[in-house]
Amino acid sequence: MTRKFAMLLTFLAGATMVVSYFIRPTQSWGEDVAEWFNVLAAIAFVLGAANLAKVHLERLSSRSAGWGYSVIVLLAFGATMLVGLLKVGVHPQELAPTVAFSGEKDASGSAFWWAYSYAMSPITSTMFALLAFFVASAAFRAFRAKNTEAALLLVTAFVVLLGRTFAGVVLTGWMPESLSFLRLENLATTILEVFASAGNRAILIGIAIGVAATSLKIMLGIDRSYLGGGS
Amino acid sequence: MSFLERLDRIDRRWIFLSMGLAVAVPIIVIGITGKTFPEVATPTTRGAFDAIQSLPAGSRILLSFDFDPASAGELQPMATAFVRHAAARDLDIYCMTLWAPAPPLLDETIRKVIVAGHPDLVYGKDYVNLGFQAGNESVLKVICTDFRQSFSKDYRGTPVDQIPMMAPIKSASDFDCIVTMSAGYPGCKEWVQYIATPALGSDDEILLVSGVTGVQAPQMVPYWPRQMRGMLGAIKGAAEYESLVNEFIKGSNPAADIGPQFMEAQRRMAPQLFGHLLMVGLIILGNCIHFGRRRALAGGAP
């Protein structure tokens, strides 16, 4: 019964989105459905937070491997939530100077802003920067001319890597204007705009059709495997 | 184990160390010398610059900061350059974001570029910070028809009805140019799908310009130049655009001081160069090992 209700709801939400896209008087319906999803997702935050606390408290109480990290997670989670909710260090807004809590939680100078600027920002930037190291390691290990296709890929990689920096100008900047299309920076641009673009378009078309077909099957209840247990 | 085998199984931390040095040394050298490489704009960057340059003074430009601190390394220099360019061209600047972690970055950019560099600009009259709106692409669908439904207040909580420069804004098509600086979802692709594409060919065609991360660039190029008039791809695109903006500012005011905070992207091109050279070297080394081992195997075969 629950499964049938879920499928009915899926159909109604999907059909509303499709109809609202084409039928003018129903255009706001699609926005409403999207809003419902946002409301659900917002409520699910509470569920997520409760689950996070539960998982890490259990790890802490059972002293399982890595329980020390759970302590850090719980402390950071609690402290951030507390300073955000209580708006620690936030001054009231100019428009309502006498109203407590009227300022934004992440206003400059607040405790939340401090955590954002000096903890979250550098930590996430560091994680993103790790990519440079992993790309180098992956390139060394995997980028080998094992066959003709791989060799072509290798040459393309060299052109793009050099063409997207000043090395391209240094190495091929001497070429006369009539041969300027052979300069590394121009070759890199051509690769990006012509070859990569063409390949991307083909992949995108395949993906778009895949998305449309999957959505249709889910909407009509033909594909129910995401609910588990197959049809 | 042969030398080639040992080299092939090298502890990857040595590669990490090499990359660390390839990036750190140029950063230190540029920090000391302040020198940067000259940049030549590619057509996608030139398109972005020309699009903003073509707007008459007083035109309305909407800047969407769709990124977070993690991708600020690539996108913040673009954001700074876009805001500087818009301020230098006397455009009315509207700022917003679809990303929850972005408002402090947006606030910081406004303080660094407009408040510090253009104290004559008045909040609410020349520029406005509309802050973050939750809802991802549904926000875009709404602003297509009713901008105020999504943004009824600015970042400070002032109702938009009380902000003079918001008076002519009814929908997204009321902006003369829209710029999105995007690190993923929701971002450039959604702006193309929900804002630029539906208006294509109509009287309300929207001038969309974007700045995207390196990995997004190949995915977004197919939309240039029809759906997007220009695109800055990665830090290289940012450096090219920054260089164009600095040239323009120097051209209109030779006494203008271009501080290092306005050359962030150009200063990052040297670490990028040495990082790329290391990658090329590693790939060559990897292939030497590959062919060397293959030869050894072929030689040893009966």
Added chain:
Amino acid sequence: MTPALCGLMVAGLLDDAAASAGKVAAIANTPPGFLERTFDFDKSALFCWLVVISALVLWNIARARRGMKVTVRHIAGLDAVEEAVGRATEMGRPILFVPGIQDMDNVQTIAGLTVLARVGKTTAEYDAQIEVPTARSLVMTAAREALQASYMSVGRTDSYNPELVYYVTDEQFGYTAYVSGLMVRKKPATCFYLGQFFAESLILAETGNAIGAIQIAGTAESSQLPFFVAACDYTLIGEELFAASAYLSGEPDQMGGLRGQDFCKALVGGVLVVAVAAATLAAITGSAALDSATGFFRMLVGA
């Protein structure tokens, strides 16, 4: 008459109707008619494509239900699922399943969960342990439902542990840091990455590679595909992710849908080739007929 031809004709008719309606309204300055007020004629080309694609998919599903045999080429990544789960069981190590970092409104996440349901069945049969950290609370709930149903379907409800499907954080790199740490500590024998990924793809895949796990990835995020291809053992490229559910189940409905997708691709490819040829020849010869044909194709793609 083929559905494609029907689609083309409808597209033309609808656009003609829109154009005619527009002209009449402009000339007579009369308010737009009921049809124009109701249907968004600017999207008529898209509507026709929607009808054609849906018709082709449903038609093929109906044929598959009637017993038509559908052959699918081998997809190495999906063939390896059983072997990968078996390896984890033999080694006594867990299996890690990452369903992307997006929410349930993303069709790639749903495609990832359909594979999770299939992998869950195999895991239950082998009595292996599967761990699913999620970046969204709703995905956690849906993943639990999917996994529980899978364990139930093979009669291993007692082995199902909902605590192994849990929420970490919505923050992209916070999630990446957690999953990378988990991989280094628990050393899963097999890692699945199926869903939508962004910059974290390479960090996860390289960490998995470093711990020697068998890695099967799949995403329709084209910018991340090169990273997965470089660092994983098997990668489902783009639409293969959406085909995974059909491939693993072999159900007629699913296989018919897959065939329908291929028909659509052939149709789009054909239209593109003809349109490009017409546009090229029109530019070379200056033929008015070819120019009109090019205009028709432009209208067909809503350009």
